[in-house]
Amino acid sequence: MFIVSLIFFVLFLPSVSVSYANTLFLHIEGKNDTLSIYAETGTQTKSYQVKRLQDIEALYPLLQRRQIDRNSFEQLLRELGIEVFEPIHTFIESSSEIGFVMAENLVKLPLDLLYVKEIPLFLQKPITYSFTKINSQNLQFSNTLSALIISDKTADPENGTYFLKKLLPSSAEYYDIKDINLTQLESIQTKDVILISAHGRIRFDNNDCIGLGDEQISPSHLARLSPKLVYLDSC
Known part of the structure; x- marks a missing residue:
């Protein structure tokens, strides 16, 4: 079984000069079918193209199949990883984190799932996806943050989401997914952090969702809750 964790950082940063470090x-x-990539660090830049966009777009639909040949799928991740990341392998090795700045219609591309030296990229470096350049270091965690936590035990059997409730005992609202519906969700006020572990789906037709009963x-x-950080864990 392949588990797909989706992490979306929604950061509202002050309009001041920030350091992007490494x-x-x-x-x-x-x-x-052409993916155009412009890579930049603090000291280097590189532009190149990869004609495998349709193959990368097909990765999520492949994961949704009930039966998938794991060896063939992993080999595809290796091949795509070589084409996408080999031209900038020195950039990757010297970086401390990687920020994908995506065109809006491409934000669902699972580029961090591709292999770099036999290991998925997301297991090697912290990853962010955004529409503009952001600095993840600007998000400061504090016990004064408010949070909404929703957990589906079939997706979160070890109840890992409750760890956040322990960190924010007085400001986090925690719900078992069986105890909340959309009407209740729509009555909840603004939250700094949203953490949801449940079953969901990703499509390329703007019909993405997470199941709630x-x-x-x-x-x-x-979006109505105006969060600073959203963590969605879905399988």
Whole structure:
């Protein structure tokens, strides 16, 4: 079974000068079957193209299949990883984190799932996806943050999400997914952090959602809460 963890950092940063330290930013554009990449660090830049966009777009649909040949899938991740990341392997090795700056229609590309030296990229470096350059170090965690936590025991059997409740005992609202519905969700006030572990789906037709019983949580339900950080764990 392949588990897909989706981490979306929604950072509202002050309009001041920030240091990107050793962050490697990869600006991603796409047209037809061509992926255009502009890589930049504090000292180097490189532009190149990879004609495998459709194969990368097909990765999530492949993961959704009930039966998938793991060896073939991993080999595809290796091949795509070589084509996408080999031209900038020295950039990757010297970076402390990687920020994918995505065109809006490409934000669902699972680029961090691709292999670099036989290991998925997301297991080697901290990763962010955004529409503009961000600095993850600007997000400061504090016990004064407010939080919304929703856990589906079938997706979170060890109840790992409750760890955040322990960190924020007085400011975090915790719900078992069986104890909340959309009406209740829509009545919740603004939260700094949202953490949801539940079953969901990702598509390329702007119809993404997370299951909430017989209902569905859509991006608009979460955007209304104006969070600074959203962590979605879905399988």
